[in-house]
Amino acid sequence: MPWVRSGLTARLRKPPGGRDARIMLLAQCVDRTGTGVWAAASVLYFTFVDGLDARRLGLLLGVGALAGIAGSPLAGRAAERFAVRDLLIGCHLLRLATMSLLLVADDFAALLPVVALTCLGERAAKTLEMLFATRVAGDQRATYQALSRSVANAGYALGAGVAALGLAIGTVTAYRALILADVLSFVLAAALVRRTREPEGHGLIVARHDDGAANEPPDSSSPWRDRGYMLFVLLDIPMNLDDSVLAVGLPLWLVHHTDAPHSVVPAFLVLNTVLVVVLQLRVSAWIEGPRGALAAVGWYGVTLAACCLVLAVVTGGGSWSASLAMLAAALLVTLAELLRSVSSWELAVSLAPPRARASYLGVAGMSQSVQKSLGPLLLTGAVMTAGPAGWLALGAAVTGLGLVQRRAGLRRLAALASRTAPEPRVGAVGGR
Template structure:
């Protein structure tokens, strides 16, 4: 495909670099002691810019938590939409939102990431504040779709920013961002619970408008970060990069990674849709188990994401960890399948244990998807490639719940075991394909170095190299 890795002085691309590490991690005895999570939040990889972006992420996800927790009730109580209309509205918005990541990625090849992020947040101010003015299915569909499109695009730009700001330490930044985002989602859900307790139309309208206006503050925080010029492909590697290698839609190897990554994101649908519906319809567990699942997920993400990130450092360890994701998901699916023919107490314990196991898979997946999306992309087209990679989670969030409700839950315990087995197999395929692509990129890198007269670092030395 003509993929090449362009080199820069700091081992990455752009001003911050998104270097890829192909060697093994240093031995534990030689590695410096990792500071605690709070210390890393005060001094994150990327310095002042990263700290400001983490603060913006926190406020952004508080708003997302409020909106996600109250939108169905808003549409029901205030707008009097039927369940079928709400389902169609959210389904269409989710499908259109799939286009957000690639559009944002393509724009980031020509415009600074900061500018695109600010534009996304300002658009959300307009679309959310317009919701109380929209009455009827079609106007609400337009506002919700625009909000979803901007939301998905902004998430891709956050990934590009992390690569530029954190460089080789992007895995640590990713773990910190997930800690921040999960804490923010919990706070947002709590604020939404207060509005639900009051339950009046006026309160719901105030919540939506306040949420929309909060994105003004988010945009202001993003504006305080440094302006980084976009890295155009023609500027990165004009001699060796080809138009074919810079086009993610013509890169079969990268598209295979994205396709497999859709299935390796199913933990989200399992936790938010699969376990709750299974608990209610197929077990004797009390309904209180559903919020308990969310509590377990949030607490594990906040307190365990950093320790897990310390064990998945670099592209090759991330590729190998794809197998462990499948194994953990299979174990979680087996627990869910076994909870359907037990008493209330045993079903409750089994489902909570399944939630913990699936959340463990989520902790691994978040790092694997993040690291491989960056490491498998050519350095001279990072933004556009990451835009395509961002489609995986967007597609899973749209199709995952449908697949679970119409296929897995309908098939019963066999459906869960089949799902876990398939994902485990796809994890093996992802591992092998990713390692082969990394080997190929290493060979191309050595050829480029020889052609330009640069010295080649020994294989497995752990020397930083630019992202591929």
């Protein structure tokens, strides 16, 4: 598809935010390549190199997921006081140190804090990248987000390919070489981030009236006490369930409830990666502004419900029909992901008070981390246990919650607009 390659290349050459945005996108690609290497190899590394059994491995990954939840609000709070660029470099260096420790730490008690700090640094880094993009891209943040996801998916795919080479060799030395590849990615990413300039907006921002008088320092209210925003954050957790459906639900349903061959499972990731790279920019162009994002939330629920419906009826039939149905479900869940990835970020920014945006975005970033922790448990412990009815119930629930999110978002936008609307001056036309 030449039009896709040329369009994406043109956007990468002149992304929203200019030179600094281009360097940051390159840093993200490098970072995600290393992350892709480790994501593909981590479970096997802990199993065959460190000798962890399934129980301890599950505990280790669970602790890491919990630590990741804390990374987003900590990063957001820190970004209110310190430079985003410096904090992001610190996150890369933290993960460089913890991943290096994995080469020498083989005791379970030592692995727990190492993995926890790695996951905390990873989630904090993603939140800081989001803050950086929000500041440099401005109103074009949806386009930047689309470029970011396209670049990130390309990096993940490249990293998975590198990991496949090491896993094919299968020696301890090969596994440790994959860790070194991840470590190298953090070095390169930190060096690239250091070449960017700090975007305007960190720390205390002093706003001015038209007459030049300075306002008070930015709103220091806590997002944790903002019930309207916390409602958005809570509702955004089920709006991220496409991630667990793709990574956990589809493979397990195929293996245990259909006649489709197991070789179809890798095609889910391939299809997802290709579609994100090809379509993310076009979807972002359709989702313009907060009202467009709220409309996309409604379509997200419908699309994910359609995926659940396909999974509910795919239990019968032969291998060919089951394979096609499962690929159709993967297509639908990917379309849901394309809608969510842009709308979730746009709403996290638009529904936050502009002068306390960093701490608010840090709290909003928890939604993905919480979903990654609870989503697999929901699917394996409730949805798939209930069989086809479980999928139908999940689809209906997400669709309903999407409508609730849309209505709550519209009320929130109206409240923010009334809060920031200028008061009429005495003597002005229409004033009294």
